[in-house]
Amino acid sequence: MERFVRSESAGKKDAVALEQCIMEKGKPATSGSKMLNNFTAPFDAEVVSRLNATDTSIAGRVEMREFAVGGSFFDTQFGSPAIEALLAGDAGFALCSDVFGEIRSKAPMAGLAYIHPTYGSVSRYGLIPLAASMDQIGVLCKGLEAGFQLLSKIAGSDLKDGAMLSEKEYEYTKINRRLRIGIPTKIVALASEADQTAIKSFCANFETENIDLTHFEIAKQVMTILAFAEASNNISRYDGIKFGYRANEYKNLEELYVRSRSEGFGLPAKLAAIMGTYVLSRDQYESYYEKAMKVRRLIKNSFEFDKYDLIVLPLSISDDAYENLSLYALSPLAGLPSVSFQYEGQGIQLIANSKDENALITAWEVAQA
Amino acid sequence: MKYEIVMGLEVHVELSTQSKLFCGCSAKFGADANDNVCPACAGMPGMPAVTNQKAVDLGIDAAIVTNSQITRTMTFDKKNYFYPDLPTSYQITQWFAPICRNGWVEIETERGKKKITLKQIHIEEDAGKMVHDARSGTSMLDFNRTSVPLIEIVSNPDFRDAEEVIDYLEKLRALLSFAGVSDCKMQEGSMRCDVNISVRPAGSEKLGVRTEMKNMNSLKAITAAIAFEANRHIDAIETGSEVLIQETRGWDDDKGITFSMREKEDATDYRYFPNPELMPIVISDEWIERVRSSLPETSQDKFVRMTQTLGLPEYDSSIITRSKALADIFDQTMAHFDKPKEVVNWIIVELLGIAKGDNKGEDDIRIDCRKFADLIRLVDEKAINRNVGKKLLIKVLEEDVDPENYVKEHGLGMLTDTSLIDKAVSEVLAENPKSVAEFKEGKLKVVGFLMGQIMKKMGGKADPEAVKSILQSQLDQL
Secondary structure, three states: OOOEEEOOOOOOOOOEEEEOOEOOOOOEOOOOOHHHOOOEOOOOOHHHHHHHHOOOOEEEEEOOOHHHOOOOOOOOOOOOHHHHHHHOOOOOEEEEEOOOOHHHHHOHHHOOEEEEOOOOOEOOOOEOOOOOOOOOEEEEEOOHHHHHHHHHHHEOOOOOOOOOOOOOOOOOOOOOOOOEEEEEHHHHOOOOHHHHHHHHHHHOOOEEEEEOOOOOOOHHHHHHHHHHHHHHHHHOOOOOOOOOOOOOOOOOHHHHHHHHHHHHOOHHHHHHHHHHHHHHOOOOOHHHHHHHHHHHHHHHHHOOOOOOOEEEEEOOOOOOHHHHHHHHHHHHHHOOOEEEEEEOOEEEEEEEOOOOHHHHHHHHHHHHO | OOEEEEEEEEEEEEOOOOEOOOOOOEOOOOOOOOOOOOOOOOOOOOOOOOOOHHHHHHHHHHHHHOOOEEOOEEOOEEEEOOOOOOOOOEEEEOOOOOOEEOOEEEEEEOOEEEEEEEEEEEEEEOOOEEEEEOOOOEEEEEOOOOOOEEEEEEEOOOEOOHHHHHHHHHHHHHHHHHOOOOOOOOOOOOEEEEEEEEEEEOOOOOOOOOEEEEEEOOHHHHHHHHHHHHHHHHHHHHHOOOOOOOEEEEEEOOOOEEEEEEEOHHHOOOOOEEOOOOOOEEOOHHHHHHHHHOOOOOHHHHHHHHHHHOOOOHHHHHHHHOOHHHHHHHHHHHOOOOOHHHHHHHHHHHHHHHHHHOOOOHHHOOOOHHHHHHHHHHHHOOOOOHHHHHHHHHHHHHHOOOHHHHHHHOOOOOEOOHHHHHHHHHHHHHHOHHHHHHHHOOOOOHHHHHHHHHHHHOOOOEOHHHHHHHHHHHHHHO
């Protein structure tokens, strides 16, 4: 599969690349899977309509990990075609769907930034879903200021997505508020010395508060269980019957299903299907899915944005990618906006309260000054 | 030994919404295959489900008329299974928090009144249809019904015989159709009923082996299926001829038997989980009140109005109020012609008579009520006689003619000119000396024959009252 499918506007400074999960009418939308190699999008995603309505050029389509399942812990060979497109100058931005933190973790290393907006602020109409309770289109950009400008073009309620916030539009601007930053000291202590120094230097611009993020360690399990469960359900529609890949040979319906899925799905989709089906099965539901939902609520309730405006996190606390997943699980699980960017040569992640993207911009600008 | 039959019902009713439950496609019955399909209900990715609020309103209606407790925070959940007619491979239903629970419906049989209690009602989407073409050996899919909204009304095992089941279904049909929830047509599949049945020795507390019966598409079929299945269970218990197992059985209407469809329904793991695309729906007091205050008259209220305010007989009123279609015809006709007894008679005697002759159900009667009212008025005002009126009714039903124009154009107006009638009577008496002789011998029944001859001579248009009195007076003078 091609890592970048160019459009006419490829190479323009402000052109936007789209991950293969974002549909453009009449163009293939593979979501990174052989299963959808022959699937042509029947309509434009809402974000595409809004880009068109604001005369924003589309640079092309970038390849992605199959259905955005997994992330760096899955395999490290894959890289990120979206980041490559920006680095190669093919696009100025990319719209991505990053549940597992793949792009959030890698963008700062490449000198880029990533905005993961508040859950429900950008329409998922036309986004091939991974996990609807976490799916959120975000912006890969060279600088956060330009990134938020692009975000303001695509954010805002859409009646075609039943799980959206009511705000019709968003204005992302710097605010005159003295920001307090919550520092989860136990987590930061696990980061490299260089990262710790950068975080300390960043926080020196603000009032700070040492905090304890309860349930942090378990966030990775919670997210894996819930995202795989939802993904197993979402990809079960790819059965070889109506569209997408169908096996050449089958004797009956059962075989049509089994062969089409065995041949059409890659390892990430198969893993999600098997794990997700397991945690949703009648005998396991209480122990896994239901319990994970409860812990997810605890995680949501563990944030105390009356005590701080932002939480700062490193982008790595272990050599084990799965251990690092908790760093990226918090904002999708709680529906909170976050940004990751480079500061003094190191990657930093900030998480803000729901709909408080302006605290993120402001903190970033203050630290630049 | 005496046995007791224990039954519980699962009734699926299609909601009368314009569009589907989670997309904007038309929910109308009878379109060409796959005409009412969009990417969402064809199972393509990328179209998030958006709940049709009208369907929730109708669900609340159903909850109110079945005396149910409405769930204040309800969810939609996903039920997973693979089948080609289910394009997303999951059905959106309500598993964890259905729209209402603990309702009841009162039925009345020869043994008196009884409350049938309901476990719950939930809203869900329908599946599509797979059609097998035997000649080509292929299967084709029609997704028109995919995602059409349904409610499933689940009763407790409160039924003890088929009479109770039938009365419950009729009550339910009246309640839901008058409330505008559904048109409840069993033939078109907008009302479907699965019967869970088990048999135990009378007096026993322990329930017998339960089977579920599907595919009965009329009340008659349900009665027959219950009789067959109950006998099968009793035979099995008494003779040990077969071992009863928990299974789903289909009803074969031609053969009059049930047959095994699949075993151990409980073994299927549907992996239910809350639909993450849809927020839980909070049903407020205000919402319920808004729905309640816009509920149309119930069949019970209408019955009271017909008998008490309009002074109509209970028998007539019960016939009209058992069907939403008839009640609508009554109301709409009354709006143009305000004589209730006349209107009721024309509906019950003539309209239903014609429908029965045509093998049509009450709900399938289609008539322009203004024209129907005009026709009744013409008869009532003696502009045409009753027999002409009956023939005219068929014209109105079949060709939608305008009664007044038709009467004028075809000269069907009632003849009341006594000199004309007098002449016709004289002629008929002169032509039938034998009958006249019989009359003189005291055989009064020839009067009817003579009446008929006179009416025939006058093209059926004479005023029968006038004919009768003139004939009488001429005979008396003989």
